[in-house]
Amino acid sequence: MSNVSGLTCVVCGAAYPPDYEGYVCPDHGNEGILDVVYDYEQVAQTLTKDSLAQNRDSTMWRYRDLMPLSSTDSVPPLTVGGTPMYDAPSLATRLGIARVLVKDEGRQPTASLKDRASAMAVVNARSRGADVVTTASTGNAAAALAGISASVGQKNVIFVPASAPEAKIAQLLAYGSTVALVDGNYGDAFELCMEAAAEYGWYNRNTGYNPYMTEGKKTAGLEILEGLGWEPPGAIFVSVGDGSIIGGVHKAVKDALALGWIDRTPRIFGIQAEGSDYMVQAFESGEDVLTKPPIAADTAADSISADLPRDRIKAMAAVVDTGGQYLRVSDDQILAAIPTVARGSGVFAEPAAAAAYAGLEVAVDEGFISSGESVVVLSTGSGLKDVASVMKAVSAAGTVPMHVAPNLASLKTELANRKEPS
Ligand SMILES: *Cc1c(COP(=O)(O)O)cnc(C)c1O
Ligand SMILES: [Zn+2]
Numbered sequence: 385m386s387n388v389s390g391l392t393c394v395v396c397g398a399a400y401p402p403d404y405e406g407y408v409c410p411d412h413g414n415e416g417i418l419d420v421v422y423d424y425e426q427v428a429q430t431l432t433k434d435s436l437a438q439n440r441d442s443t444m445w446r447y448r449d450l451m452p453l454s455s456t457d458s459v460p461p462l463t464v465g466g467t468p469m470y471d472a473p474s475l476a477t478r479l480g481i482a483r484v485l486v487k488d489e490g491r492q493p494t495a496s497l498k499d500r501a502s503a504m505a506v507v508n509a510r511s512r513g514a515d516v517v518t519t520a521s522t523g524n525a526a527a528a529l530a531g532i533s534a535s536v537g538q539k540n541v542i543f544v545p546a547s548a549p550e551a552k553i554a555q556l557l558a559y560g561s562t563v564a565l566v567d568g569n570y571g572d573a574f575e576l577c578m579e580a581a582a583e584y585g586w587y588n589r590n591t592g593y594n595p596y597m598t599e600g601k602k603t604a605g606l607e608i609l610e611g612l613g614w615e616p617p618g619a620i621f622v623s624v625g626d627g628s629i630i631g632g633v634h635k636a637v638k639d640a641l642a643l644g645w646i647d648r649t650p651r652i653f654g655i656q657a658e659g660s661d662y663m664v665q666a667f668e669s670g671e672d673v674l675t676k677p678p679i680a681a682d683t684a685a686d687s688i689s690a691d692l693p694r695d696r697i698k699a700m701a702a703v704v705d706t707g708g709q710y711l712r713v714s715d716d717q718i719l720a721a722i723p724t725v726a727r728g729s730g731v732f733a734e735p736a737a738a739a740a741y742a743g744l745e746v747a748v749d750e751g752f753i754s755s756g757e758s759v760v761v762l763s764t765g766s767g768l769k770d771v772a773s774v775m776k777a778v779s780a781a782g783t784v785p786m787h788v789a790p791n792l793a794s795l796k797t798e799l800a801n802r803k804e805p806s
Pocket of ligand 1: 496497498524525591623624625626627628629630687688734736737764765766
């Protein structure tokens with residue numbers, strides 16, 4: 385028994401029943417993304433702030449009554465969700481604002497936020513009796529699907545650009561997925577995966593297509609709100625590629641408002657790389673994202689490189705409806721943010737994750753955040769995902785290790801000559 389009352393098309397509002405097995409509104413093709421609608425009165429009978437406070441399950445499934453699961457669905461054994469959110473007073477001081485919190489999604493089982501969506505996908509696929517699950521990905525969604533699938537023995541086929549960072553490809557291979565390295569970019573991998581899914585009848589986890597991915601990702605937003613005692617921060621900073629995570633954070637806010645758990649809306653800020661700034665362009669120009677053509681994305685932050693953000697309708701609503709902003713940051717600003725966040729909070733972020741903090745710096749500079757505000761930075765994935773970029777970042781920051789002979793005299797000489805890092 386689930387609390388889902390139906391699905392609605394984000395383009396035309398057409399309603400579909402809870403057991404609808406399509407992915408999109410057929411009248412709007414791949415753009416007709418569906419939003420899962422809940423019977424909040426029914427949710428409130430079993431899920432309340434108090435019941436949550438007493439629930440010892442700290443995984444994402446603590447919110448299962450607010451997710452598209454039936455009571456008989458069993459969840460994968462890997463611990464997904466319950467990631468820490470740290471106060472980073474030195475970052476707050478640096479920025480001149482009241483409070484900065486960093487939520488570390490690098491702590492997920494496959495080291496990115498994508499585990500939340502892929503776990504949801506695997507539950508849904510299994511409840512439909514799917515034989516094979518597939519996705520295209522810049523790397524993290526794939527690693528997440530591979531890992532969660534491995535934990536339950538679910539067959540899966542993965543499409544990633546051949547240029548994906550090695551660590552992400554290594555994860556896929558270790559987990560035993562069937563891996564197609566596509567000679568092309570994420571857009572090409574996505575199109576091929578969509579065709580293959582249709583051809584072979586595979587369960588399709590693709591971002592900005594499968595409506596349930598938002599419902600998995602929103603648990604990060606619910607954790608942020610619950611972690612702050614349901615006192616929303618002034619702003620939440622989220623990096624944006626396909627726009628699915630930001631749509632999920634928005635969904636968490638809408639759910640919490642509908643259930644009366646919060647009484648105001650945090651502004652949601654979407655941060656993009658300047659070489660992959662489709663949403664920023666549309667936000668600035670007021671262009672309709674339904675008709676705006678793809679761009680040619682190029683950024684070092686591979687996880688947010690998207691020619692055409694697949695979840696762009698929900699992604700635009702997240703910022704516009706909450707009074708936030710879309711902002712762009714350069715690759716240099718993104719790389720510089722990796723050591724800044726690491727040194728200022730202890731959280732080790734991959735480029736796409738550090739982009740959210742880089743965006744916070746821009747927002748403060750441009751006067752969008754006032755000095756009394758508390759903000760949350762969602763750090764979406766671990767720095768171990770892309771060590772090559774981290775090495776570039778520390779070298780650009782002027783960080784040099786000492787090279788010493790294995791004796792104390794050599795160490796003493798080097799320490800005496802060493803300039804303290806700035
Ligand atoms: C996928 C991903 C993003 C962007 O999420 P979208 O839903 O595509 O906007 C950001 N950071 C990391 C680490 C990711 O893996
Ligand atoms: Zn429609």
